[in-house]
Amino acid sequence: MTGRLEYKWRVAIVFLFGLFMALLDQTIVNVALPTFAKEFSASPTTIEWVVTAYLLSLAVFIPVSGWAGDRFGTKRTFMFALVTFTLGSALCVSAWSIHSLIAFRVFQGVGGGMLTPVGMAMLFRAFPPSERAQAGALLAIPMVVAPASGPVLGGYLVEYWSWHWIFAINIPIGIVALLVAGLLLREERQENPGRLDMPGFVLASAGLATVMYALAEAGTRGLGDTRVLLVGLVGVAILSVFAIVELRAEQPMVDLHLFRDKLFRSANTVAYVSFGGFAGALFLLPLLLQAEMGLSPLQSGLTTFPQAIGVAMMAQPAGRLYRHVGPRRMMTLGLTGATLATIAFLSIDLNTSQWWIRGIMLFRGWSFAFTMIPLQVAAFATIRSEDTGRASAIFNAGQQVAASFGVAVLATALSNRLLHYGATLGSPATRGEAVLAFHDAFIPAIALAALGIVVAALLIDDKEAAGTMRQVAVPAASEGPAAVGVRIADAPIIGEAAQPSPTDPPE
Secondary structure, eight states: OTTTSOHHHHHHHHHHHHHHHHHHHHHHSGGGHHHHHHHTTOOHHHHHHHHHHHHHHHHHHHHHHHHHHHHHOHHHHHHHHHHHHHHHHHHHHTOOSHHHHHHHHHHHHHHHHHHHHHHHHHHHHHSOGGGHHHHHHHHHHHHHHHHHHHHHHHHHHHHHTOTTHHHHTHHHHHHHHHHHHHHHOOOOOOSOOOOOOHHHHHHHHHHHHHHHHHHHHHHHHOTTOHHHHHHHHHHHHHHHHHHHHHHHOSSOSSOGGGGGSHHHHHHHHHHHHHHHHHHHHHHHHHHIIIIITOOOHHHHHHHHTHHHHHHHHHHHHHHHHHHHHOHHHHHHHHHHHHHHHHHHGGGOOTTOOHHHHHHHHHHHHHHHHHHHHHHHHHHTTTSOGGGHHHHHHHHHHHHHHHHHHHHHHHHHHHHHHHHHHTOOTTOGGGHHHHHHHHHHHHHHHHHHHHHHHHHHHTSOOOHHHHHHHTTOOOOOOOSSSOOOOOOOTTSOOOSTTOOOOTTSOOO
16 A cells, blocks of 8 residues: 555654644643643643743754754654653653653753654655645644644643643553654765754753743842842853854754845844744643633633634735735734734633633634734845755744743743732632732733834835745744754755745735
8 A cells, every 4th residue: 555655644643742742742731831831730831841941942852853854864863752752741640740841841852852844854855845735735734733832732631631631641652653654754864964963952051941941930039139149140151152063063952144235133132032022922821720710621622712813814815915025014913913912811810701811812813823924034035055954953942041031031921920919819808819920920921022023013015025035935833832854965856847835925
């Protein structure tokens, strides 16, 4: 049977399994955060690491995945990523404390960070340029279904089974994907993969982890605390050394020279602030809904679910509008909507209707679509085809870092304001004060979205750039705070023969 199936479809089948599992995991965990806080008696700044540790691990291993696929072979690397992600999920099921769960999430992120980029590289290499639109259409299925299903499925599993099942569900999917990959895929390896930038890898990991730790400690100690300031300065110093090393390296893990391109630099700045705000608010909302308003995990998932519906509703209209309006106006409109939607969170109190919150989330999904579709295309509009792979690694890894920082900042703000109001998360006696703390904690998300409006308004939006953008095909992003990346330097998807990708706006 496999002999009659064209190789490109074999790759598509295998990748869809892995992609669905990875994208589902990005949204299924959020509804379980209040359960983790209760089960492990953990504070918001500790619980944030369940999300942040995974996102940081993704960010560090996305750039590494391209080199690993070229050096060891795409099949071997993809199967390694599947094994790592599945084993990480099994370890999460067995977690006995919040700290063990965080450690296992880091391990899980190693597989997740390598899984999608390598799989997408295989997919676009297997499909000829004239058929890559078909490949993009296939990707649209898990990219819409998986993140949208996460909150509802996660809520059901936590409420009617246990939180362990939000990780256990990955195990059978991972095992099937591994068996199918071993049977259907063939090995592909590049002759000159180059060397792994180990100094860059170590410095990036250490610097990001140190800065995130300082932010977490600031929630309870305050920003003026000596320990917080010292650890934060050490983290910033490490990241500064990382930047210097990368600028001087022959084969850097992250090619910072690409930031000389003004449009690429501006688009990434918009992505960083917008993803930080989107991810941070999505971290806080399930905590507010469950810990203070008393919603069950399933009710919480159903309440946040309309955001995914909003993205699906507006993806195609936004794509058509893009070519007539351009990225600057669309991103400004999208981020204005995001700002207004986040301001609307300040109206939520203990008696707020769930339908009002669902309406806010639907509007937020519309805003996300109008932000991300033009953003993805604009980011690669003036990048040379030979630099697309490295630019994609920067763009997608940066989004993971931005999301983790957004979660950290808002979790820190929540912890600080809970202390200020003398409230305890989930305590019936202090629910009124806790709601005020949540309102204050949403303010950084409002500020990030508003900052995004300013940066987007400064983007170049001339006809030449718009013409270039129509030819660019870039990897589609998942719904939610994280997007996928791919190193495609050896399999360019730009050129006269290339067809539009799912994020290249349709006619």
